[in-house]
Amino acid sequence: MSASLERGIHAFKEAIDGPVASFFSSCVHCGLCAHACLFYTETGDPKYTPIHKLEPLRRVWKQEYTFWGRYARAFGLSKPVTDEELGEWETLVYDSCTMCGRCSMVCPVGNDIAYMIRRTREGMAAAGHAPEGLIGASRRAVTIGSPMGVKLPALEAQIRHLEQEAGLTIPVDLEGADYMCLLSSMEIMNFPEYIGAIARIFKQANVSWTISSEAFEATNSGIQIGVSEIAAELVQRVVDAAEKLQVKAVISPECGHAYMAIRWEGPNLIGKPFSFQVMHIMEVLDQLREEGRLKTTGKEKQRLTYHDPCQIARRGGVLEQPRNLLNIVAEDFVEMPEAGKMNWCCGAGGGVSANERADELRLRVFNRKKSQLDAVRAEGLVTACSNCRIYLEEGLEEYHMDIPVTGLTETIAEHLVEEGEGGER
Numbered sequence: 001m002s003a004s005l006e007r008g009i010h011a012f013k014e015a016i017d018g019p020v021a022s023f024f025s026s027c028v029h030c031g032l033c034a035h036a037c038l039f040y041t042e043t044g045d046p047k048y049t050p051i052h053k054l055e056p057l058r059r060v061w062k063q064e065y066t067f068w069g070r071y072a073r074a075f076g077l078s079k080p081v082t083d084e085e086l087g088e089w090e091t092l093v094y095d096s097c098t099m100c101g102r103c104s105m106v107c108p109v110g111n112d113i114a115y116m117i118r119r120t121r122e123g124m125a126a127a128g129h130a131p132e133g134l135i136g137a138s139r140r141a142v143t144i145g146s147p148m149g150v151k152l153p154a155l156e157a158q159i160r161h162l163e164q165e166a167g168l169t170i171p172v173d174l175e176g177a178d179y180m181c182l183l184s185s186m187e188i189m190n191f192p193e194y195i196g197a198i199a200r201i202f203k204q205a206n207v208s209w210t211i212s213s214e215a216f217e218a219t220n221s222g223i224q225i226g227v228s229e230i231a232a233e234l235v236q237r238v239v240d241a242a243e244k245l246q247v248k249a250v251i252s253p254e255c256g257h258a259y260m261a262i263r264w265e266g267p268n269l270i271g272k273p274f275s276f277q278v279m280h281i282m283e284v285l286d287q288l289r290e291e292g293r294l295k296t297t298g299k300e301k302q303r304l305t306y307h308d309p310c311q312i313a314r315r316g317g318v319l320e321q322p323r324n325l326l327n328i329v330a331e332d333f334v335e336m337p338e339a340g341k342m343n344w345c346c347g348a349g350g351g352v353s354a355n356e357r358a359d360e361l362r363l364r365v366f367n368r369k370k371s372q373l374d375a376v377r378a379e380g381l382v383t384a385c386s387n388c389r390i391y392l393e394e395g396l397e398e399y400h401m402d403i404p405v406t407g408l409t410e411t412i413a414e415h416l417v418e419e420g421e422g423g424e425r
């Protein structure tokens, strides 16, 4: 057995915790999870059945942790997992799963397949079977602090530009601020208007906030590739910065998996509770709305619909807040079929977007999003995740659909009441 395979099998064994073992032993092989996964529904290929993607982990569980599995292995009746098999499974584990969690919602015995995929990636990465794109992103996240290689001077340049444009100050390293805002590299490079939008909204609502120059990146490539040590290190950087600035809460930006990583996985990864609260930007904005501190005027006239990012809605429970917010700025807001907790993924989450090899499959399964959009004849699409936004735009272009995509925070900021104006709520 090669050293990398040995490391991989060891990582698989480590990844099989109580929940994973009980999920495998409870599976009744009903196949319902297949019909919840867009990689299966849009291709009809049984290899994309969610539970099938976990086969290497299932085999290690069976051979190592079940009586009959050990018995069969001892008598040479079952073969150990080989490096070739892991190589064959690499695309199933990384290219055809966005860890969207939709399959977990329909499993009659409650198997959290998205969690099991993440555990499977631990073994795959340790065995050297992770996609190049994710390896590069994780390396840059550790060494540079951003999966896209965005350094502090790039953020500072965007901040200076936004400050000049909007005539306001964007606070950096403000000790004792109430909120510390994280950003995704995509927001810094592709959608800096998000930073301008929060600055304008927070100024109007008189919110005390800051960005940390030491930990501004929200995305966590360690979770996507399946290396817990990297994931923990990236979370720890945020924790250190938040503690240094003594903030009351950290705000996760318009990025789905960043929210899941810091809010739900973060304390488990570093092994202790946070001394601060974690909120998604939608939760903060909706709280401001409730308190009467978010004053808007006018409404979007075109038919708008909302794409629920999987990690924010289904896995994160932030369902009502974006709808409350959209309803104050949209005259004709319509829900897509299966919107909310059963929404269909954009196809690019869970590291799929960082994995070029998966591009063709990702665009093929976008057909599901097309059907959802066609059903409501949407004229505009709003979302709360910059990763979704980029790949929704790409999918729409591929399918020749002329539907503009915007971020919800910016949409709100566009309707802010200017100083001296009355406004309506």
Ligand code: SF4
Pocket (backbone or CB within 6 Å): 036, 037, 038, 039, 049, 050, 053, 096, 097, 098, 099, 100, 101, 102, 103, 104, 113, 114, 117, 345
């Ligand atoms: S988590 Fe989502 S993409 Fe992954 S197998 Fe389940 S339904 Fe498919």
Ligand code: SF4
Pocket (backbone or CB within 6 Å): 026, 027, 028, 029, 030, 031, 032, 033, 034, 051, 106, 107, 108, 109, 110, 111, 113
């Ligand atoms: S839905 Fe659940 S029980 Fe049915 S095959 Fe999938 S994982 Fe197994």
